[in-house]
Amino acid sequence: MNIQKHIEELLESHGLKKTSARIEMLKIFMDYDYALSAKEVISHMKITHDRVTIYRTLSSFEEHGILHKASEDSHGIRYALCSHECPEETHTDEHVHIICDKCSQTYCLDDVKIPKIQVLEKFLVQKISYTINGICHACLSS
Ligand SMILES: [Zn+2]
Ligand SMILES: [Zn+2]
Ligand SMILES: [Zn+2]
Incomplete structure (x- = not known):
């Protein structure tokens, strides 16, 4: 499918206006x-x-299940596209992220699910994230 059309449909399906930004x-x-x-x-x-506008749009995309927070560091929050339709408000794409030690970019490992972790009953889990540090394919081949 044509990218422009795909994006327009994505915005439409989330009830968002198709603004140029x-x-x-x-x-x-x-x-x-x-x-x-x-x-x-x-x-x-x-x-x-x-x-x-950019900051507001990023957080609205996150609320609508289009983007998710992949990592957060001194550069701020890094967002990535959700690999599948996430419901509004809660993200279901709980996969592993890998951060490159050389270029410091964060990659989604969409197919690598976060392993089940036993949490103490005294805690209420709000969000689970799982990050690996390594060297990315772009840095390995340069
Ligand atoms: Zn998501
Ligand atoms: Zn890298
Ligand atoms: Zn991700």
Whole structure:
């Protein structure tokens, strides 16, 4: 399917208006195989939008189950596309993420599910994340 059409359908299915900023941002996410911070998204955008719009759009995509938080570091939150339809508000794509020690990019391992962890009954689990550090394929082959 044509990318433009795919993005428009994605926005439509989540009840989001097809604004040029939203379409351009999702195109950028589809162009990269690693998670992107707001700063990176802004630097890849051809049209200049104000930073507030970008930050607001990223969190709205997260609320709608289009993007999920892949990692968080001094560069801020890095978002990645959800591999399948996540329901609104809760993400069901609990997979392992790998952070490259060389380029510090975060990659989704969509097919690697987080192993089941026994949690003490005294705690209420809010979110589970599982991160591996390593060297990514791009850095290995350069
Ligand atoms: Zn998700
Ligand atoms: Zn790397
Ligand atoms: Zn991910």
